[in-house]
Amino acid sequence: MKIVYVYDSIARIGGMERILTDKMNYLAEIYGHEVYLITSSQGNHPLSFPLSDKVEHIDLDTKFHLQYQHPLLEQLKVGWTLNHKFEQKLKKEIKFINPDIISGNTSFKADLICKLNCKAKKIIESHCAKIYTRIPANRKKSFFKDIKDRYVSYQCFRDVKRYSDAIVTLTQGDAAMWGQHPNIHIIPNTTSIDIQTISSCEAPRVIAAGRLTWQKGFDRLVDAWNIVQKRHPDWILDIFGEGFYKDSLTRQIKDRKLEHSITI
Incomplete structure (x- = not known):
């Protein structure tokens, strides 16, 4: 074919x-x-x-x-x-x-x-x-x-x-x-990622990855993390990505005083 x-x-x-x-x-x-x-x-x-x-x-x-x-x-x-x-x-x-x-x-x-x-x-x-x-x-x-x-x-x-x-x-x-x-x-997307190990779920860390654009909703994630951080101050969030909203997200993180727990 x-x-x-x-x-x-x-x-x-x-x-x-x-x-x-x-x-x-x-x-x-x-x-x-x-x-x-x-x-x-x-x-x-x-x-x-x-x-x-x-x-x-x-x-x-x-x-x-x-x-x-x-x-x-x-x-x-x-x-x-x-x-x-x-x-x-x-x-x-x-x-x-x-x-x-x-x-x-x-x-x-x-x-x-x-x-x-x-x-x-x-x-x-x-x-x-x-x-x-x-x-x-x-x-x-x-x-x-x-x-x-x-x-x-x-x-x-x-x-x-x-x-x-x-x-x-x-x-x-x-x-x-x-x-x-x-x-x-x-038809949902497939994945070619081969998982070799499974997390022990003991590390107090969350990661998120994607384009830093408004469609991905990272601004909403930062607002949600503002709630999480108050209840679990030992946890950290690492965001991996590049895009138009990077500066805006950086300001949002700073305004909410979350620089110590969120890293882009």
């Missing part, structure tokens, strides 16, 4: 990138399928996770992020040009590969992937709760850009429901957000 995954790039060190890479490697190495990764803008960036030699990687060299260097009206023009370029290149590769399945993601060109004119079944994966999918990590944008993004999101999700052959979500809650669809599946 020929399976194509379409994504912008495997350059960030994130959960979505790890899961996609793990699945592609597994399908190619364990099941022996012909697996292809088509990226829009990998460029010279190294892959953030090891990709099997049995997975063919094709980069279309359409750097969508470059449009944001321009004023809003110019962004629309450059964005349209990049979209057209990407669509033509993607159609050419899909025609050449002639896959059985194309897997897309709600965060990148899912509507375009659903409407590709080919024999392949289109499967769209939702790796983030639907209501948060297209909200930027720093939440800062102009009124007009917010309206534009909401409209684009509405159109994308409408087309995904109308044209996809299947939608895959991580949780029952996210599946419910998509409403009625004839073929929706819930």
Whole structure:
């Protein structure tokens, strides 16, 4: 079976990138399928996770992020040009590969992937709760850009429901957000972490890891720890991560006088 995954790039060190890479490697190495990764803008960036030699990687060299260097009206023009370029290149590769399945993601060109004119079944994966999918990590944008993004999101999700052959979500809650669809599946994320030892649960320490963005709720964790620390002053919390909210979290920790028990 020929399976194509379409994504912008495997350059960030994130959960979505790890899961996609793990699945592609597994399908190619364990099941022996012909697996292809088509990226829009990998460029010279190294892959953030090891990709099997049995997975063919094709980069279309359409750097969508470059449009944001321009004023809003110019962004629309450059964005349209990049979209057209990407669509033509993607159609050419899909025609050449002639896959059985194309897997897309709600965060990148899912509507375009659903409407590709080919024999392949289109499967769209939702790796983030639907209501948060297209909200930027720093939440800062102009009124007009917010309206534009909401409209684009509405159109994308409408087309995904109308044209996809299947939608895959991580949780029952996210599946419910998509409403009625004839073929929706819930498949939780896998993990490749091999646990060799089990904690004795004797160390008074808690760790949390993730992107320091508002979606992850580390600000709520700090508020919760403010309660925990008063009851259990010997416990410590270590937060591992980088992101836009690091300075804000640092100030929050300082304001609550928790520097002695929380470390980022």
